Amino acid sequence: MSILLNILDISKSSYYYNVKVMNKEDKDSEIKTKIKTIFEKNKGRYGYRRITLTLKNQGENINHKKVKRLMRVLGLYGTTPKAKYKSYKGDLNGSVKNLLLDK
Numbered sequence: 001m002s003i004l005l006n007i008l009d010i011s012k013s014s015y016y017y018n019v020k021v022m023n024k025e026d027k028d029s030e031i032k033t034k035i036k037t038i039f040e041k042n043k044g045r046y047g048y049r050r051i052t053l054t055l056k057n058q059g060e061n062i063n064h065k066k067v068k069r070l071m072r073v074l075g076l077y078g079t080t081p082k083a084k085y086k087s088y089k090g091d092l093n094g095s096v097k098n099l100l101l102d103k
Helices: 002-008 012-022 029-041 048-057 064-074
Strands: none
Touching: 002 012, 029 048, 029 064, 048 064
C-alpha cells in the first residue's frame, strides 16, 4: 500500500477519499440523460436556458444553474446564431450635419 501511495504521490486519506467517491452512485445520471437527449434532438442548438424550459415543460423541477453546470460537465454547448448581415454604412464622409444652425 505504501509503495502505491509513494508512486501516486498522494496521502493515505486522499487515496481512501478517492476510492469512496469512485464507488458512489451518480445522483444526476437521470437528468444528464434527459439533457443529452434534448440537446441531440435539437441538433445542438439549445443552450442551458432552452433546455431548462423544456425540462420544466416535461415536469422536472430543476434550476437553470444546475442545468448549466451539468452541461459543462457533459461538454455540451449550444451554438450561437450567425450575425445578421447589415448593409447600412451611414454617412461615408464622416461629417455630421449641425442641425442647430439650419433654422
